[in-house]
Amino acid sequence: GAGVSQSPSNKVTEKGKDVELRCDPISGHTALYWYRQSLGQGLEFLIYFQGNSAPDKSGLPSDRFSAERTGGSVSTLTIQRTQQEDSAVYLCASSSGLAAQYFGAGTRLSVL
């Protein structure tokens, strides 16, 4: 596709449920990033995939958060046992070489 695609655009879930958020990067981009945007914390880095290298998970806030990238393309961010503080917009970005990161429209997660 022309840009980074994220689905769903909105997700409402109940506390304690698991959720999966999907990111489809720009074709050919080798790097993929997840960020979280919330009112209190601003824009925070979560995890970064680069080619076949081990991902940089240094931004994941707890072990309830995990992500995988299959076939070097699509990525899924999974949040287990969601909590109300997980409510935020989850943004995915991709880049290639030394180019800038291009962002998707995000998934707005609401945990009730």
Place this chain on the structure above:
Amino acid sequence: AQKVTQAQTEISVVEKEDVTLDCVYETRDTTYYLFWYKQPPSGELVFLIRRNSFDEQNEISGRYSWNFQKSTSSFNFTITASQVVDSAVYFCALSEGRAGANSKLTFGKGITLSVRP
């Protein structure tokens, strides 16, 4: 540790005024990249510019210009003759190291710009 400070939180101007958005950064690396992104009300982050630490040349793109000064660790953004469509949240960001643009971004808190007709 890297840090980006956008001290201004909200700016309101009248259309056609010039406005400067400030960005101050901290890093221990000698190689780094600086960015500006725009987030309009639709929510999607739009890339505006990337500058590496070895290039202090100022840049102009239409009504937008950027002033990078390593001596003051600043990377300020000026909009000339602002328009209502410039209303958005503007983020300054930093990435460190030789991987440069291909590594995680540290964002400032953002500046909400409102341009009134």
